[in-house]
Amino acid sequence: MTESDEDYFARIVDEEKLAAYFEDHLGAVEEYDVRHHKEGHSNETLFVTWGEQELVVRRPPPGETADNAHDVLREFEVIDALQDTSVEVPTTVASSADHSILGSDFYVMEREEGTVIRTEEPERFATPEYRERIGAELVDRLAEIHQVDYEDIGLGDFGYPEGFTERQVETWTEQLQWAFSVTTEEREVPVLHDVMAWLEDNVPEEYPHTLVHGDYKLDNVMFGPGTPPEIVSIFDWEMATLGDPFTDLGWMLSYWWDGKDPAPPDATESLTTNFMAGPDYLTREELVDRYEAATGFEFDNPRFYRALAVYKLAGLGEMFFRRYLEGNSDDPMYPKMRHGVPQLADRAQRIIDGEEPL
Template identity: 60%
Template sequence: MAEERTNYFDRLVDLDALEAFLTAHLGSTDVFEVDRHSGGHSNETLFVTWGDQDLVIRRPPPGETADTAHDVIREYTVLEALQDTEVPVPTTVVATEDHDIIGSDFYVMEQLDGIVIRDSEPEQFGTPSDRTQMGTEMIDTLGAIHNVDYEAVGLEEFGHPDGFTQRQVDRWEQQYEWALEVTADAREIPEIHELTEWLQANVPSDHPHTLVHGDYKLDNVMFGSDAPPEIAAVLDWEMSTIGDPFTDLGWLLSYWPDEDDDTTKVGTAGDAEYLLRDGYHARSELVERYEQATGYTFENDRFYRALAYYKLGGIGEMFFRRHLEGNADNDHYPIMEERVPELARQALRIIDGAN
């Protein structure tokens, strides 16, 4: 097992070439260490100690990658553009598309210390006032993202906002079609077809054009380590673009349960029951604060929240196909046999006004 990890690590980084690259950009040092962050998602994260500097390198996984989710230069571009805005992001250092260094595009940024909230509430944020502040920080920061003058910071060519929301529905319908080629033999999901028809018939005809994060939720921001909660950085910008800001808000709301919901499950498998504790915002309160922060009115609430569940289900169904084909060794993937239909039923309850 150790040998496998070493071989994989060697595919991620050529230490001698990386040291030469960093020396050229940062100056020489007697201390150079590299560790892989095992909790990474679509892209690989490496922690680098360079003298008294703690750095992070982001690169795609080794092998062929065609998905825009692996475009780390795109991620660097938006981080660089946001350096002097009200959006908290890590400080960028350098990026390169020279594959002769570590075999792929990569970029370097400064490492931050803090807390990423995943499946439980941090002990230091356990008072009602801290919980309220956490939600306030999440919404105010999302508002800051959507209030960025993207042309002024050089992101005018970063996306194609016209028709963005329709393309979202079309793209995820195609993802389902791909997955169902295999998964339909294991079980049918008639709710998906009903949901697809409703979404296609109810795509909003107009929306604001803003910078969009694409995956904005609690575990993609870092809070400072001490109370009261304050967001130190927004992370994981791989899916960012210029598009419809309400897709970001709908996505965040899909990870934020209310007391009247039928379930506190969120995402493809997690549980966020702790978000029902005294002090946390109700979804309606998050929406109200968002509208105050941006000046936008969150119309078509049912559409955007249902779209979020539709996208989550699409992710899960692709997981399930890979499981059935034997192309994944992940205990999470078989769960999608039941979880995806649950997500579809949740979306239909939203459409019907039940949640």
């Protein structure tokens, strides 16, 4: 680690205090090791070896956001509630609201073994049958989330599904307006205002009420180490709530590229990959057909939900760009949003206009 890495590591974990916590809850061991897992851009992930156990600790990033935007105990609540369902989630171990240990809330779960597909297919999956299976697994596991009886597992008060979709549009519009108050001095994105108005005018009034993951996509699931492709765990539940399942489906589809699509925006290459546009992978339309068959739901407004997903991506990008302009981030992706957000806005408009069909 560089010195700055060491400093940051010391901010997110006190190894002695964490060891004392594990000893109290899991018993004494001879082998103990903590590593910082740097993938992802939200909550912090620590890999812990505790004797023969391989564990994961999730905690918020340090600083003022730790008490509001990164509610890891809420994430623990939903994963823990799903333990005895068909939904593939890690096995929970413990949670703590005692800030004297790590300076924040945190929870512990067992570590899963497998592959998270980020930029390209694993070599062991490079066959027509397995390529098709990747998409089938992804959509089948989403359908299982949406079929959970959330009342039965104790999540009846986990959210407010009535009016959820309208609030999604309002929330992301507010996020964009916050970013625009700084970014418009550098450049404007007029297309995004057109998308904003269309979404506000076309919010579906009726939709099923289900458990919603909130960030369901290919790189938030893990495939087991063998073949055929099989999802063994679903991660990153921090945005989970009760709401409109089609927002999950639209979000997943926004990351799933078809052979008929234009190339992903070059300025957002770190957010997207398009290997699934190659031969043998299921198309978006085939994914939707499979989802409808599994859930009994009819996905009647694909333009709205897909455009909303890209609008949310644009909102994230514009917030990144504001933080870059204000000098609050050295992430090399953030300045690329100068051009990346307009490219995303154009994509949302193409979806609305039917130029990038399902």
